Amino acid sequence: MDDKVSLAEKISLLEGVYQPGIVGYMNDYKLAVVRIKGEFVWHKHDDTDDFFLVLEGRLTIRLRDRDVVLEKGELFVVPRGVEHCPCADEDTHVLLIEPRGTLNTGDAGGELTVAEREI
Amino acid sequence: MDDKVSLAEKISLLEGVYQPGIVGYMNDYKLAVVRIKGEFVWHKHDDTDDFFLVLEGRLTIRLRDRDVVLEKGELFVVPRGVEHCPCADEDTHVLLIEPRGTLNTGDAGGELTVAEREI
Numbered sequence: 001m002d003d004k005v006s007l008a009e010k011i012s013l014l015e016g017v018y019q020p021g022i023v024g025y026m027n028d029y030k031l032a033v034v035r036i037k038g039e040f041v042w043h044k045h046d047d048t049d050d051f052f053l054v055l056e057g058r059l060t061i062r063l064r065d066r067d068v069v070l071e072k073g074e075l076f077v078v079p080r081g082v083e084h085c086p087c088a089d090e091d092t093h094v095l096l097i098e099p100r101g102t103l104n105t106g107d108a109g110g111e112l113t114v115a116e117r118e119i
Numbered sequence: 120m121d122d123k124v125s126l127a128e129k130i131s132l133l134e135g136v137y138q139p140g141i142v143g144y145m146n147d148y149k150l151a152v153v154r155i156k157g158e159f160v161w162h163k164h165d166d167t168d169d170f171f172l173v174l175e176g177r178l179t180i181r182l183r184d185r186d187v188v189l190e191k192g193e194l195f196v197v198p199r200g201v202e203h204c205p206c207a208d209e210d211t212h213v214l215l216i217e218p219r220g221t222l223n224t225g226d227a228g229g230e231l232t233v234a235e236r237e238i
Contacts, residue, residue: 004187004195007172026168026196026216029148049145053126053214055192068123073174076123077145095172097145097216 007033007055011093013119018112020096020104021119030116032096039087043106048099050078057092061085126152126174130212132238137231139215139223140238149235151215158206162225167218169197176211180204 010023010033018040020032036059052061053075061068061076062085068076078084086094105113129142129152137159139151155178171180172194180187180195181204187195197203205213224232 002198004189004193006190007192007194024194024196026170027199027218031170031194031196051145051150070123071125073126074123075126075143075150077143077150079121080146099146 005031007093007095010119011035011055017091018104019114020116022116023119025100026097028100029097030100030102032098033119034094034096036086036088036092036094037090040085041105041108041110041112042083042085043108044081044083045078045098045102045106046081048102049080050084050102051095051097052076052078052086053095055093055095057088057090059092059094060087062087124150126212126214129238130154130174136210137223138233139235141235142238144219145216147219148216149219149221151217152238153213153215155205155207155211155213156209159204160224160227160229160231161202161204162227163200163202164197164217164221164225165200167221168199169203169221170214170216171195171197171205172214174212174214176207176209178211178213179206181206 017035017037020034024031054070059070136154136156139153143150173189178189
């Protein structure tokens with residue numbers, strides 16, 4: 001992982017939605033791409049903010065008091081401890097940045113939880 | 120800085136090259152956009168990796184042993200302690216992520232050093 005990364009190329013390696021693939025690291029953070037379609041699960045991360053940048057499509061990050069709708073080229077950082085639920089009507093591609101070891105489902109757990117993996 | 124960020128909109132607020140504008144934070148990291156044209160200065164950051172994602176244009180990150188050429192949608196993380204010199208032939212737009220307090224010129228200092236500022 002010491003070479004450059006084409007985000008589109010990495011996205012093409014993802015077989016399903018909500019299965020992030022790690023494409024690199026910065027200090028103790030993981031850089032991951034993920035495809036999102038449909039509704040994820042409400043969750044929060046008590047120990048970290050959560051970075052989302054939309055690469056393709058449109059992402060809605062539902063918060064308890066509002067929706068944040070991100071188009072391509074827009075980013076949003078969910079503050080630590082804030083419940084959120086990502087969802088998308090169409091296949092949407094996202095760059096995620098979180099500390100290594102951060103669970104994709106945060107405090108919610110459940111069947112959508114996946115192990116970290118590099119692609 | 121608790122709303123979404125359009126990277127293109129933020130880039131349009133930058134008046135010159137090599138003058139990063141902070142658009143958000145994630146934990147103790149700053150998210151900044153910068154316009155690059157011409158050659159920057161050789162420098163390194165002994166305490167942190169350095170994240171570059173090209174939003175528009177083409178960025179060459181010169182390393183002592185090779186050049187890394189990034190097109191739109193490509194990212195590269197310069198490892199801590201590695202000397203590098205960003206440069207671009209055309210006006211190139213980049214998303215930078217580094218710990219707050221990281222100097223843009225690293226150990227080199229000099230006249231290209233700028234203070235952190237939000238846009």
